[in-house]
Amino acid sequence: MSLTGFAAPWWFLLLIAVAAVAALYVVLQRVLRKRTLRFANLPMLEKVAPKRQGWYKHVPPALLLVAFILLTVALAGPTAEQKVPRNRATVMLVIDTSLSMKATDVKPSRLEAAQVAAKSFADGLTPGINLGLISFAGSATVLVAPTTDRSAVTSSIDGLKLAQSTATGDAIVAALAAIDSFGKVVGGADGPPPARVVLMTDGKETVGTRKAFDAAEDAKKVGIPISTISFGTEEGVVEIEGRRQDVPVDDDSMKEIAKLSGGEFFKAASAEELRRVYETLGEQIGYEKKQTDASRPWVALGTVLGLLAVAGALVFGQRLP
Known part of the structure; x- marks a missing residue:
């Protein structure tokens, strides 16, 4: 020290x-x-x-x-910088469940690898973090409101189902709304706890009432950074209604969303890389550096x-x- x-x-x-x-x-x-x-x-x-x-x-x-x-x-x-667990923070984990997530360029599939890594991330967060879960395809669904109950989150991750389309912007809007509602409930004299959105997706936005870049700017205005994880490879392929379709990852869009919101971009082309990304995020989110006696x-x-x-x-x- x-x-x-x-x-x-x-x-x-x-x-x-x-x-x-x-x-x-x-x-x-x-x-x-x-x-x-x-x-x-x-x-x-x-x-x-x-x-x-x-x-x-x-x-x-x-x-x-x-x-x-x-x-x-x-x-x-004398003081020293020390890493201490956060006792209050809100994180919304937003996971893409579009049909492209069944691609097997990441074994056993993008979705299954994402489920394993996301559950590990949830279990590894410090107890004081309130974690929520949103899945999105053609629309966004809040599966779990922010809570310290990790079992609710991991159970919902196990139950993720695939659907058509990718409404990335709507997913971000839903995450911001969930954070805002939770902050009004738990915010006291110190105000709402600090918050972050962790967005994991593998493809381009295809539908939605709110564009992803506009939603990212909204996040910036309210001080909620978005950590984006671009998951998959350029060689991803899925079969939809009997037709073979290429589903390459869209790194550029994820980089821009992170930049516009004041967050960070992460690239994960394998299950192991995704695990490391989540470990890094767990360290960043679950702990903070303070000057201690x-x-x-x-x-x-x-x-x-x-x-x-x-x-x-x-x-x-x-x-x-």
Whole structure:
């Protein structure tokens, strides 16, 4: 853990006092030596002067000064950047269930691979995240409103069914509406929790009452980024009503949606890549970096050194330093 700043750096002014004490100790040692030398020729010197001590007599004062320095650092409030679980956030997982998702360019099929990865994503999110689920083909359906109940989400993911067409814009609108409704319910003095849409699709928008790019701009206006996952390959093929049809992924549209909304674009051409994308999103969404107090180690070490200084003084000099 590396330090990133101090909450009250003005406490470092105490180091001036610590330096003054160190200088005073050196001066007093020299004065004591001179006074002792004045009696160097007296026969009784050995009887009235303490026996010559070695360097170890300076160890307790040195330890005490170091302890003061460490405790001063602790008072200055050192902070460190630490990854902590989010205790409130809303995520809408939006999954494409158009017929192109039955393509087998990703084994065993795009849909089955997506279901496995999505369930793993849901199970791996930190407990404080409210997760909702939307499926979309020719229309968008809110399967699960935002909730911390992961079983409801994973159960609905297992039940995803394919249908014709791809209404990407309507799916985004539905996700924004679900987030807004949930935020009004749980939002308190701090306002609604931060939110994000995770959109996973494999093809171009074909239908809908709201264009995907316009919906992405709406998301930007309300501060909800869209993380887009373009899933599949250029070689995807499906058979629809006895006819073979190419279903290549539409990376460009997904990149633009992410850009317009202020989110990120991810490309996944295999089940393993999709799993890694979801793991990355889980880290980004489930955790946040905060400046946390890092003074405890300094207090502990300073206290230990202070106690050692006292113990050393009592052992070597039969007095406190």
